[in-house]
Amino acid sequence: MRQRATLLPSPYFYNHGDHQQMTRSPIMTATCSCGGVELKAFGGPIVSSVCYCEDCQKGADQIEALPNAVTVRDPDGGTAYILYRKDRIECSKGAELLRRYKLKETSVTNRVVATCCNSAMFMNFDKGPHWVSAYRARFHGELPPLQLRICTKFIPDGVVLADDLPSYRGYPPGLIVKLLASRVAMLLGR
Numbered sequence: 001m002r003q004r005a006t007l008l009p010s011p012y013f014y015n016h017g018d019h020q021q022m023t024r025s026p027i028m029t030a031t032c033s034c035g036g037v038e039l040k041a042f043g044g045p046i047v048s049s050v051c052y053c054e055d056c057q058k059g060a061d062q063i064e065a066l067p068n069a070v071t072v073r074d075p076d077g078g079t080a081y082i083l084y085r086k087d088r089i090e091c092s093k094g095a096e097l098l099r100r101y102k103l104k105e106t107s108v109t110n111r112v113v114a115t116c117c118n119s120a121m122f123m124n125f126d127k128g129p130h131w132v133s134a135y136r137a138r139f140h141g142e143l144p145p146l147q148l149r150i151c152t153k154f155i156p157d158g159v160v161l162a163d164d165l166p167s168y169r170g171y172p173p174g175l176i177v178k179l180l181a182s183r184v185a186m187l188l189g190r
């Protein structure tokens with residue numbers, strides 16, 4: 001257990017001290033492009049979504065400008081995420097290589113990059129929300145299907161979205177409900 005604690009460095013991950021959460025299946029693995037950093041996620045995600053908001057686009061600009069960075073966005077300007085409760089995702093390798101980027105000094109949102117190869121790994125918060133948005137492109141194996149596109153009012157000029165998924169101009173109520181329900185489950189230790 002002692003070793004696990006070192007793999008969950010504050011403030012990147014939530015150290016819940018409950019090993020039970022970490023044995024849930026499926027276990028999904030995400031790695032940076034060079035393999036130096038690895039994340040493991042346990043159990044089903046809260047949601048899989050593509051975000052087009054201004055912050056995600058600015059965040060992608062910031063990361064994609066780093067040397068040899070891996071592309072963060074899809075060709076249509078969206079960034080695909082898999083959202084996990086923060087007690088169900090951990091850095092299993094290379095935590096010391098992670099670095100936080102903020103859009104502004106005062107932002108509570110962090111976009112966390114594997115500095116070995118400048119791959120965007122996940123987005124989290126200094127405080128508040130109980131989830132981690134992991135960059136979907138970094139995962140391997142059979143990925144949970146994408147469920148929705150959000151904040152599409154910010155899509156870049158000239159982009160026509162595919163109509164394969166429900167799209168919302170902002171944050172739809174169904175998404176808020178999923179996030180709240182996951183918070184309740186987490187508080188109840190389920």
Ligand SMILES: [Zn+2]
Nearest residue numbers: 032034116117
């Ligand atoms: Zn790497």
Ligand SMILES: [Zn+2]
Nearest residue numbers: 051052053056
């Ligand atoms: Zn966004």
